Amino acid sequence: xxxxxxxxxxxxxxxxxxxxxxxxxxxxxxxxxxxxxxxxxxxxxxxxxxxxxxxxxxxxxxxxxxxxxxxxxxxxxxxxxxxxxxxxxxxxxxxxxxxxxxxxxxxxxxxxxxxxxxxxxxxxxxxxxxxxxxxxxxx
Amino acid sequence: xxxxxxxxxxxxxxxxxxxxxxxxxxxxxxxxxxxxxxxxxxxxxxxxxxxxxxxxxxxxxxxxxxxxxxxxxxxxxxxxxxxxxxxxxxxxxxxxxxxxxxxxxxxxxxxxxxxxxxxxxxxxxxxxxxxxxxxxxxxxxxxxxxxxxxxxxxxxxxxxxxxxxxxxxxxxxxxxxxxxxxxxxxxxxxxxxxxxxxxxxxxxxxxxxxxxxxxxxxxxxxxxxxxxxxxxxxxxxxxxxxxxxxxxxxxxxxxx
Amino acid sequence: xxxxxxxxxxxxxxxxxxxxxxxxxxxxxxxxxxxxxxxxxxxxxxxxxxxxxxxxxxxxxxxxxxxxxxxxxxxxxxxxxxxxxxxxxxxxxxxxxxxxxxxxxxxxxxxxxxxxxxxxxxxxxxxxxxxxxxxxxxxxxxxxxxxxxxxxxxxxxxxxxxxxxxxxxxxxxxxxxxxxxxxxxxxxxxxxxxxxxxxxxxxxxxxxxxxxxxxxxxxxxxxxxxxxxxxxxxxxxxxxxxxxxxxxxxxxxxxxxxxxxxxxxxxxxxxxxxxxxxxxxxxxxxxxxxxxxxxxxxxxxxxxxxxxxxxxxxxxxxxxxxxxxxxxx
Ligand SMILES: [Fe+2]
Ligand SMILES: [Fe+2]
Numbered sequence: 001x002x003x004x005x006x007x008x009x010x011x012x013x014x015x016x017x018x019x020x021x022x023x024x025x026x027x028x029x030x031x032x033x034x035x036x037x038x039x040x041x042x043x044x045x046x047x048x049x050x051x052x053x054x055x056x057x058x059x060x061x062x063x064x065x066x067x068x069x070x071x072x073x074x075x076x077x078x079x080x081x082x083x084x085x086x087x088x089x090x091x092x093x094x095x096x097x098x099x100x101x102x103x104x105x106x107x108x109x110x111x112x113x114x115x116x117x118x119x120x121x122x123x124x125x126x127x128x129x130x131x132x133x134x135x136x137x138x139x
Numbered sequence: 140x141x142x143x144x145x146x147x148x149x150x151x152x153x154x155x156x157x158x159x160x161x162x163x164x165x166x167x168x169x170x171x172x173x174x175x176x177x178x179x180x181x182x183x184x185x186x187x188x189x190x191x192x193x194x195x196x197x198x199x200x201x202x203x204x205x206x207x208x209x210x211x212x213x214x215x216x217x218x219x220x221x222x223x224x225x226x227x228x229x230x231x232x233x234x235x236x237x238x239x240x241x242x243x244x245x246x247x248x249x250x251x252x253x254x255x256x257x258x259x260x261x262x263x264x265x266x267x268x269x270x271x272x273x274x275x276x277x278x279x280x281x282x283x284x285x286x287x288x289x290x291x292x293x294x295x296x297x298x299x300x301x302x303x304x305x306x307x308x309x310x311x312x313x314x315x316x317x318x319x320x321x322x323x324x325x326x327x328x329x330x331x332x333x334x335x336x337x338x339x340x341x342x343x344x345x346x347x348x349x350x351x352x353x354x355x356x357x358x359x360x361x362x363x364x365x366x367x368x369x370x371x372x373x374x375x376x377x378x379x380x381x382x383x384x385x386x387x388x389x390x391x392x393x394x395x
Numbered sequence: 396x397x398x399x400x401x402x403x404x405x406x407x408x409x410x411x412x413x414x415x416x417x418x419x420x421x422x423x424x425x426x427x428x429x430x431x432x433x434x435x436x437x438x439x440x441x442x443x444x445x446x447x448x449x450x451x452x453x454x455x456x457x458x459x460x461x462x463x464x465x466x467x468x469x470x471x472x473x474x475x476x477x478x479x480x481x482x483x484x485x486x487x488x489x490x491x492x493x494x495x496x497x498x499x500x501x502x503x504x505x506x507x508x509x510x511x512x513x514x515x516x517x518x519x520x521x522x523x524x525x526x527x528x529x530x531x532x533x534x535x536x537x538x539x540x541x542x543x544x545x546x547x548x549x550x551x552x553x554x555x556x557x558x559x560x561x562x563x564x565x566x567x568x569x570x571x572x573x574x575x576x577x578x579x580x581x582x583x584x585x586x587x588x589x590x591x592x593x594x595x596x597x598x599x600x601x602x603x604x605x606x607x608x609x610x611x612x613x614x615x616x617x618x619x620x621x622x623x624x625x626x627x628x629x630x631x632x633x634x635x636x637x638x639x640x641x642x643x644x645x646x647x648x649x650x651x652x653x654x655x656x657x658x659x660x661x662x663x664x665x666x667x668x669x670x671x672x673x674x675x676x677x678x679x680x681x682x683x684x685x686x687x688x689x690x691x692x693x694x695x696x697x698x699x700x701x702x703x704x705x706x707x708x709x710x711x712x713x714x715x716x717x718x719x720x721x722x723x724x
Contacts, residue, residue: 174704289711292712
């Protein structure tokens with residue numbers, strides 16, 4: 001039979017004996033998680049997986065699967081089985097309480113105290129001086 | 140440096156043979172698209188095929204700037220006898236072992252040829268070598284990894300890789316068929332010649348094949364498959380070109 | 396039907412939530428209502444898992460089988476630009492298969508068993524790929540209009556609830572924009588080219604119109620099942636909604652080129668904003684999807700050929716200590 005696909009004409013097509021398992025289990029090997037770094041200095045970011053028989057093949061495959069269309073400086077591959085992750089069930093361990101403001105920069109303001117002290121002790125406020133200079137410059 | 144017309148013709152012939160090799164092997168490798176042994180490898184092999192064809196296009200552009208036809212005409216409308224590719228590149232894809240082994244032999248020759256060209260007196264050639272250094276490095280990584288791993292993985296893969304090697308070796312030697320213009324190119328410091336390249340190539344592939352547990356035929360049995368560089372090709376090239384230009388030649392007035 | 400949720404006959408008779416823990420189900424549904432994504436190890440209803448596996452797997456199969464009709468033309472593409480672009484496009488489609496199988500794997504079905512099911516006909520792929528790409532004109536129409544249909548489906552599904560599927564679709568959609576541009580450019584060159592080129596593309600459009608109208612699947616029957624799948628954000632739009640979006644965006648662009656769509660009844664009803672058309676032959680659709688199309692057999696045989704030819708490579712590198720872990724994300 002003549003096929004439309006010239007490649008197919010060059011193949012010896014197998015019979016369609018339905019039901020046979022073509023690929024045995026584990027034949028597609030293990031999976032490796034792929035981490036991609038766009039530029040030097042940036043973080044590596046998880047971008048997906050590749051199937052590979054060993055780390056060397058995994059890198060070879062990851063290079064084209066995840067590097068061919070984006071700028072890449074570096075790739076990591078890690079066997080999926082080597083990754084330990086938290087459980088989504090336990091996502092609540094990351095919840096925080098609103099009281100923990102003591103670790104936010106925005107929680108620290110002591111200008112009031114400084115101004116009060118300056119007024120009481122006749123120290124000139126540098127900010128006030130700067131504001132005036134700026135006004136002169138604008139004019 | 141100034142180049143006289145005789146040298147110009149030699150340089151063109153030289154460029155044709157490099158580009159034709161890349162185009163034909165790239166085209167052959169592209170036939171695996173969608174049919175590779177694992178999806179990831181399918182993607183990787185397609186990239187390699189694209190790179191090779193892309194590189195050939197660049198060289199045809201250089202040729203065009205030297206007064207030859209436009210790249211599309213050069214590639215899609217030339218007769219088989221005008222092609223200067225080696226026999227190795229012309230063979231059908233066969234089994235994956237054949238395609239891998241062919242690519243392995245070819246990549247090493249290509250990488251060393253480009254390395255030699257990097258110091259060529261001809262600027263566009265030297266630039267070419269620099270531009271594609273990274274692409275070719277990956278091609279080498281790819282074929283070395285597969286050859287080393289499959290050469291030693293199990294009995295079937297070892298037997299397959301060894302017999303693919305036996306089938307392709309003389310074809311691969313055909314890459315280094317010396318041309319009449321070799322001396323002229325050496326004189327103007329464009330290229331040092333095929334036998335220098337072949338020696339370097341042999342050294343490189345020997346060490347990899349050794350690691351792969353694969354055996355190279357004894358020198359006494361070497362019968363290089365020559366002729367490609369002179370336009371004498373295998374039976375496979377013509378139908379391949381016929382297919383490649385099928386749509387392009389449908390309508391000579393058409394822009395595709 | 397690229398990867399849009401369809402109710403399996405076996406599941407039609409029973410409720411999709413039969414036997415599920417009502418508390419867990421409520422939590423699950425609340426998460427989806429809040430717009431949060433479901434991740435692989437989360438609790439999920441069995442029907443949700445099964446629907447997604449089937450849908451993503453079919454989508455993945457469509458990518459790798461879809462690589463065949465277009466892959467055919469790589470060796471014949473006219474000129475460097477088209478040849479390289481087509482290679483990159485078909486390569487992307489294989490890559491989409493890789494990404495989608497990976498997403499489906501996170502739900503617990505291995506790639507081996509998905510591919511086995513494809514080859515043995517237990518799992519479907521998009522019906523359009525059971526038709527042949529007869530000429531270079533067909534590849535142009537496929538790359539433009541089939542990919543356009545796929546994009547509508549994929550953009551819609553990328554807003555669904557299952558994290559790994561959405562992530563895969565986002566990457567896929569960014570690559571599809573190149574496919575669409577490439578396909579359109581290709582059609583434009585043919586349509587504005589020589590008489591012979593124009594004939595190529597018109598012919599292809601005429602032949603592909605019915606499969607294109609089939610692409611998003613038959614009109615959905617309103618049912619409790621469909622409602623649940625929509626609530627779970629597995630099904631993000633009805634087949635007819637997607638078909639309407641497709642017609643709205645692409646029919647004018649086809650007409651811009653003076654090409655004829657082989658349906659005299661095709662027009663936009665300005666008062667309803669809906670496109671009206673001759674209903675495509677859904678009997679033919681069923682016949683083809685059940686194996687009666689011109690290329691069903693060839694497609695699976697070729698896929699089987701590829702798997703059989705590649706088996707020695709895969710088996711050579713298998714190691715006894717190797718074990719499979721479900722991918723993380
Ligand atoms: Fe796709
Ligand atoms: Fe696409």
